Amino acid sequence: MIVVQIVNGLMEGAMLFLIASGLTLIFGVSRIVNFAHGSLYMLGAFIAHSLIQQFPPAASLPLFFAEILVAALLVALIGGLIEIVILRRIYAADELHQLIITIGVVLIVRDLVRLIWGVNDLSTPMPEALSGALRAFGMFFPAYQVTVMAIGIGVFLGLVALLRFTRFGILTRAATDDRGMVALLGINQKQIFTGVVTLGSFLAGLAGALFTPYGNINHLLDTTIIVGAFIVVVIGGMGNLYGTVAAAVAVGVIKALGLLYVPRLSMVLIFLIMAAVLVARSMGRKAANE
Amino acid sequence: MHARILTGLLMGAALALSGTAHAQSAAPVKLGVVADISGVCGPLTKSGLNGLKLAVDETNAAGGWLGRKIDTITRDSKTQPPEGAKVTQELLSVEKVDMITGPCSSAVLLSVSATAKEYGKLLWSTIGSTQRASIELGHPSFFQAQANALMEAYAAAEYAAKQPGWKKIVTIGLDYEWGHMTVEKFTERLKQRRPDVQVVKNLWPKLGETNFSSFVTAALAEKPDVVLSVTFGAATVNLVKQAKSYGFFEQTKLFTFLPVDTAIALSGDMPEGVHGFARAPFYALKGTGVKEFVEKYRKANNGEWPDDWAVLAYDAFGQVSAAVKAAKSIDTPKVMEALAANTYKGMRGDIKMRKIDGNDIAPTYVGVIGRVKDYPFPVLTNVTIIEGAQVMPSEDEVTKMRAAAAAKK
């Protein structure tokens, strides 16, 4: 039983990681607490829904994944545009203004989604080939979740490679350390910001698109997802990709086990951990005062 | 300097707000609609508003109530109880509405109800169904047009008691009032009927949960005969879809709240054989005017099928309409009197309000999901209608519950 729950936790962790990784990258570079990340996730889900409705993949897995990818790319484009049109104007502003402007984006996107897709709950059929369960070690492993987990691992490895070995990755990490200094070496920060926000938006869109056939989508997905993503990002150390992986897995597993042992505390539990991590941070390191 | 701006703004605010209090004209009846348009209740509310609009338009076309047109004034409660109280207060004090309907969430319903009570204006509910509104916090101007949550829990238990194979049950209830109350009352009633039944585990996903896989596996681990899921809308869709991928439906059965909108949302993903209860699935209704209503509704709403919320909004308005006619007045006490005195022949058959708790003696519909050629979505088949009278707490019980609630203070 515990094993099954841990496996479940790992699978949920993969989903949480997909959502939180983009958020943590964006925060790392821009220091913007991007509430609109949940909105991009929601857009990914709705765009994927429309694509799948319009061009039903039926038995074709490549078509299905192509549609997921297209949805994620469209969200990346939208995210990039939001950066260029809105966020770029406020990098010099204080954190509170940046935060509030992303809340403004949340409100606008939510009403746009209501206008375009309506308020009804929408469900998208799962591709036939992935709707079943794989049986191994006497346990059921849902094929779709296993696929999402594999994608999560793939995305993680891809991000690590991107950050380590490409110039964009090095600039991103440098900007995470000290973005002002990057500009003082002649790099146009705006390009890094646009790049990172686009990448982060792509990840949000991908997570949303992958959620589409797995569950129900409606115009409330943004709020549903964003607080959980924040928790993971905070526990993971804000801006730290490796920490985010660990935190996503930890939160997934704790949630899965928590419902067995402390069912009524599940909500509080995660926030207690988040608070504890923050307080420990203030006691442990000076890192909080940067 | 700040001061001047401040006073200016306050004055401006006062003017803007008082400006809306336009003069009263005796002609139209004003119906305030406090609707949970944004928030979790959005989808249900939208259908409810469609159903209400159809009913109001028809009534107006036929000359309105007692020769007076009906004006609806709609406000969004944002599914927040304090906002619900605020807009209700505004509707009653500024717009001076004559009656109110609309809320969906239990909490908003209770806050709207408290304010409506103060003004003694009729409030009728067609979505929100917490029994606290009709029993513990009931008052003479509250009318509940459907089986309340308590009755529904009992109805589900009555149905479960008749399934000989259901001996071991796991419950999954959303972690809020409706979830907890329904699980508790279902269990209580079922144990009375069937002492051999065991509820082996209660699971409580939080409201807004999107990942149910851990709950599915935790439920399956108990090897239950059936899983009762007290969820609605998005949560039910998520649960069913995610349960499928664990081979849930090969291992056990699901019994859940299944109004038409949820069945439509699930469509192709809905496995056959799911047991469901609902408040007014149009295809199972035996009363008058169902077919005509469905046609009219679909024509007015781009071919959308009416769900339970649309039916209830329409049917309840009809019931109030009939009462107004019978009472020849829109005064709350008189309308309430008429609601309790007259039997209304609506889509759900003959229906009547009980005076003590203002609750319709209304049925609950329980059946098994199947597919029929008439509809492009899964429907409940072999529907058992659990009559309201069978599951309603008796008047004595209502009195006792009210006393207990007062004593608990």
Next chain:
Amino acid sequence: MMLVLEGLHAGYAQGAVLHGIDLQVPEGKVVCLIGRNGAGKTSTMRAVVHDLIQIGQGRVVFDGADVTHLPAHAVIRLGIAYVPEDRRVFANLTVAENLAVPKPWRIAGGGADWTIARVVELFPQLGQFMSRKAGVLSGGQQQMLTIARSLLTNPRLLLLDEPNEGLAPVVADEVIAAINRLKAEGVSMVVSEQHLRLVNECADHIYAMDRGTIVFSGSPADLAANPDVVRKYITLAQH
């Protein structure tokens, strides 16, 4: 003139800190800014590269072009490099990665182009630590890394803010040697410090600052002739 500041006023959100700075840096020369903590040396350098500071009145002219209102990265790309006082290495990046961030924005042509090989030749220690995280280097090594990193943008003008601050004498010697080598290669420089060492060993011209204004301008010989200035505006050297 490589760099000219004309009546420059600048400040932060809390208030103005520079009140009309006039300053000139001739091509190929080393100009020293001296003055105590808070005199405005760092702010003057920041004003040139627009780092964290807002410019009010006045102009910054670099090589004949008005750069007063260019964004920081554009100023750097014209050929100015800035080595801040607190060094600001990218702590989580390796030395090699730190050196991979800048690009040679200006192609100088011939032997003047800086490459990784050449900066390692200038600071041989860096060569040994290429794969080490910059955050774990000693202060002196970080200083060398910062200078090396800046050189890789191929600057014509280098702004060094208190390069010897907090360094052990031996390491400071190494930094001074490097400054002299750069000077020999024709890089113009503005160097600030609180003590007299750099002034004595490299300066061609000296400005003394106090409370956001220039209070003295002259050659090393002029400074030597004005012991008052030294006494008033320079922290007595500890070493």
Next chain:
Amino acid sequence: MNRLLSDPRLLFPAALVLGGAYMLLMDSGSVFAVTDILIWVLFAASLNLLISFGGMVSFGHAAFFGLGAYGLALAIFRFNLPLPLAVAAGLITTLAGATIYGALCVRLTRIYFSMLTLACAEITFSTIFQWYDFTGGDTGLPRFVEPRLGLSAQHFGLVVLVVVLAGLLLLWRVIRSPLGLAIQAVGENPARARALGINTRAVQFAAFVVAAMMAGVAGMLMALFYGNVFPDYASLTFSIDVLIMVVLGGLHSFSGGIVGAVVYKLIDHLVSKHLMLWQMAIGVVLLMVIIFAPDGVVGIAKRLKTKLFGEARP
């Protein structure tokens, strides 16, 4: 004239007289609307103290609004305490929450502070939401008392006016006191404040507690106004709404929170009839204000005034 109006000794009595007259003379509908706004004014002004003067951006200020409201409601509903004791209970509950959360939160700065306040508020919200037997869970404690304690709209409005003005006066006095100066010094530059010998944590803690107490008072007023309490009082939605108000009004001035609450409520009222698009309307206003007028409505007013009447004398 200007100086007279910015002098609290004249301003507050003037507001009291004018507001009082308004409360007593207008119809209940307008009085209700203004009462609701006044409660939010106090709530937003308390957060403004924290943000504009203390430099601490709380994502969880509603925690104290909720604690005040529930402290009062539970004292009445569960323990049958008379109103004065219930008010004391509300204050004590808020104080307890503020002490615990404040002690933890002021250890952190900037975004980490914000995130910890968010976590604390969510813990408060979840506890209220799930503790059915005591707090009534998600359906709250509807009608734990007669709405407005049974007073008429006008009389209750007057009570709220007096309490809110007293609260604002207190916040004003705090800002002008030595403690307030210390709060501002820490808010502007903690390092410099420390160098001046100020115990920054103690000062921030004091600011946190004062702001929390005023939020608690606002929560109690709201609870009495409707006679209801719901977990929403402590929700993230409330925390964000009040944060938006402060930014909308404009940072770094005492009137920012006050003006922001009024403006937000007015926008909300004006767009509330456009049922499908009220969120977008508020979103667009927020974007506009932050991009084109980052100093908020107060800033716009200042600039307008400078334009119309020439340079303002400091």
